[in-house]
Amino acid sequence: MIWIWLTLAACAAIIIALIQYNYLFSRARDKRKPWFAVLRAITVFSILVLFISPKFESTSYQTLKPQLVVMVDNSISIEQLGMSDALNTDVLNIKNDSELNKKFEVLFYNFDASVTPSDSLSFNGKSTDISKAISEPQELYRDRNKSIVLLTDGNQTVGKSYQYEKLDRKTHLYPIVYGDTTNYPDLKINQLNVNRFSYLKNEYPVEVFLSYSGTDDVSTTFKIEEGNTTLHQESVRFNSAQKSAVLNFNLTSNSVGLHKMVAQVETLPQEKNTSNNKRDFAVEVIDQQSKILLLTTTIHPDIAAIKNAIESNQQRKLTIKNINDPVDINEFNMVILYGYNSAFAKANSTIKTLNKNTWIVLGTKPDISFLNRNNEAFQIENYPQFDDVQPIVNEAYPNFNLESFNFDGYPPVQSPFGQITASTTLQPLMFKQIGNVKTQQPLWFTYDLGTTRHAVFAGSGLWRWRTQNYLDSKDFRNFDELINSQIQYLSSNKKRDRLSIDYKTFYYENDRILISAQYLNDNYEFKDDGILNIQLTNADTKEHIIRPLVISNYNYLVDLSGLPAGSYEFLITASNEKLTRSGNFNILEFDIENQFVNANYQGLQTIATDNNLFFPRQIQELKEVLLKDSLMQDVERQEVSYQSLIDWKLLMGIILTLLAIEWFLRKYNGLI
Structure with a gap:
């Protein structure tokens, strides 16, 4: 096939050269013209070959x-x-x-x-x-x-x-x-389930799964100890038919702080592996529960979604009251106002007098005029229409970390049509997406007003998101954690720091141990050129470790995974500034690889x-x-490769040379 194209190119080049030098239509004969025609034919042929780019096929076997x-x-x-x-x-x-x-x-x-x-x-x-x-x-x-x-x-x-x-x-x-591969009698704590937090003087549940590998009837004792104190003890029996047991009981939180405990089952004389007979765990006891009030004039599925999300965290309790019910607002840490309209006038006045933090959820029939008259931070254009909008999470939101929350593909909620104009700095958690159009209009935002904090969800339909969360992941975690992050922010009036840290009070040895810090400039904007280091000290061995924190999605992170069990103190410093934050945490022993006595x-x-x-x-x-x-x-694998018959760089050089020679000869002979 390639030879046909080359033949056609040669014929075309000859014809073009003959036409251009008048050999086909003129009877005049100039002895110099044949040389020019030959040069022109070779040049045109070379250009056509460059476009054809002939290749040959090469087959090899490997x-x-x-x-x-x-x-x-x-x-x-x-x-x-x-x-x-x-x-x-x-x-x-x-x-x-x-x-x-x-x-x-x-x-x-x-x-x-x-x-x-x-x-x-x-x-x-x-x-x-x-x-x-x-x-x-x-x-x-x-x-x-x-x-x-x-x-x-x-x-x-x-x-x-x-x-x-x-x-x-x-x-x-x-x-x-x-x-x-020999099976030995073995008692084992397979799993221990307990909440990380409890409230002072409250009972918290403990669930323990025990297993037995053996054939003889055995009786053993399971107990939980804190230091030298036994908190719980009971007898357990196993045999060839009953090889597992589930223990459920409650422990009481008697003092505030981190309580490290040991669950253990008494070993058998024939056991080879006794390390899987005990399990360290801890519970942090908190002495105060956040009390949140929700005032409403209507019944709506959003209220149930908010209540379930808030109370998924046992540190919080939500009380729901109709706006006309008698209630002492001063007893609560913050107030949620659902379905905001003129009926909230008295409650709104009391909230301002008491300097309470609020979260306004506009609901299905908000009174926009009343809202505009009773807040100093923003105004919403008052139109009767509503839009179906989807959320766009603002990953640059500064007050708490939103990078772990995913609301892509969530169903739309209803939001007022009018645009929001701000008279103070608004911090959007989410923007509106209307159809396929992504806007910079806030759907959910927070702002500070004096010493108080406030949030606004400009719409209704939160229950749809919680339902979608369950359909996607078979739990409500994504939605509930976002609501609780919002509540955590609004439940405190603590002044915002330029350097803040986030970590847990205890980890297990096999956990990923991450400590994050948020570093802001004087305008409380994320500072991405900071140099942060953590100095870590083992409280038992006094060993010091210094590691840098690296930037990850508007946070500074350090991964301390792999540290041995023990108590640790740390200090995070920002270089070139007198900003430091300190803390401490515990790593509890749990060697999951030491739970086996034989091969599977x-x-x-x-x-x-x-x-x-x-x-x-x-x-x-x-x-x-x-x-x-x-x-x-x-x-044996066949490999087919294609190689070019020409070197295009060489061919380009030839074309330019031919054009230069033809131009020079024409100039020399007075044809130009």
């Missing part, structure tokens, strides 16, 4: 060896089961086996909570995700025939269950099990190809299976 992907468990449990030496020996045997390396492309990876290229084995991974060790090689080498050799104890602590991982048609899996060979058996399960020092047996595996054969 032989691909099958891949042997060796995934090595690098978690603490291998060391604790006493199998690190055996596993290291087997890895070296695979690496040094010349027959395997000749037959296969051998690749080594380590895994714990994540998968990394193998360098060396440290056995310090604090959690194990075997499902990733199975799925990631399939994703990474999806077009290659491969066998995954999985060296592990089969005990998974994070991620989805590996027993439900699917193997594609190009993958076989051969596990090698490390650890004692049954789980690995279910995913092994053709039930081929291997044990330590059976590399020779594994090699025999791999060499006979029909999938693990060489594959």
Whole structure:
């Protein structure tokens, strides 16, 4: 096909040259013209060749060896089961086996909570995700025939269950099990559920899941202690038929502060692993509950949504009153005004006198004229129409962090048509989106007025968002946490600081430990060029650590994950300014990798190809299976490539040279 195009290009070039130099239509003959016509024909042909860009096809064949992907468990449990030496020996045997390396492309990876290229084995991974060790090689080498050799104890602590991982048609899996496969009697605290917070003199529930692996009838004692004080104790019986128990009881909050406790079940004489018989936990006791008043003139689903969201936090209680009911507003930390209209005149006057913080939810039939007359911060154009609007979260909102809240695709709410004009600084939590048009008009905003704080939701339909939240995630967390962040902000009149910090009072060892700080300039705007450092001190060992905080979505963050259990004090400083913030937290012991006494060979058996399960020092047996595996054969791959027949840079040079020669000759012969 390419030769046809080149022939046509040559004919076209000759015809163009003959026409341009009058060889087709003129009888006059000039002895110089043939040379010019030849030059012009070559030039035109070269230009046409440049556009045609002729290529030729090249076919090559490549032989691909099958891949042997060796995934090595690098978690603490291998060391604790006493199998690190055996596993290291087997890895070296695979690496040094010349027959395997000749037959296969051998690749080594380590895994714990994540998968990394193998360098060396440290056995310090604090959690194990075997499902990733199975799925990631399939994703990474999806077009290659491969066998995954999985060296592990089969005990998974994070991620989805590996027993439900699917193997594609190009993958076989051969596990090698490390650890004692003998079943020993073992008592274990599987899970302990308790709230992080409680109120002073209140009872809080505790739920404990116990399990027993054994066949004999046993009786044991479960108890919870704080220091030398026993807070709860009860007897538990197990047998071959009753291998689990769920304990439910209440403890009482007797004093304010952080209470560190230990739940433990008495060990059996034959138990090998006793570390899983106890669990540290903590509860922070708070001495005050926020009391919130909601005044309304109507009944609406929004009110139920607000109440359920607020009371999902046990630190808060919402009281709902009709605007005509007698109530002492001074008893409450803040007031929510739902369906704002002239009926709120008396309550509005009392709220201003008492300097209470408020949250106005306009509702379905707000009195915009009354609203405009009774606030100094903003005005809304008074139109009878309403818009269906969707929320756009303002990630730059300064008063609390909105980056974790997602309201994309949420159903619209109704909001007054008129635009909002401000006479003070408004801080929007959300803007309006009308159809596909994103606006800068606030839908939900806050503002400060003197010593008080206020929020306004300019519409109705919050119940739709809470319902959508449940449809999306089977819980109400996204909506409830946003409402509670708003309430937390409005429940306090504390002066805003230029440097503020956010952290928890205690963490578990396997938690991700994040401390965030917000750093503002003199105008209380986010300062993105700050240098913040944290100085951390272990209260027990007095060891000091200094780390920088990095910017992440209008916050400064430091990740302290991996610290050992203990009590810590910290100081965050802003360089070049005398701004500091201090705090302290506790890390409670919880080594999830130390909860196993033997290997889970049954789980690995279910995913092994053709039930081929291997044990330590059976590399020779594994090699025999791999060499006979029909999938693990060489594959010949055809590769087709296309290469250009011309060098376009050289051809461009030739074209320019031909044009220059033709111009010079024409000039020399007086034809220009």
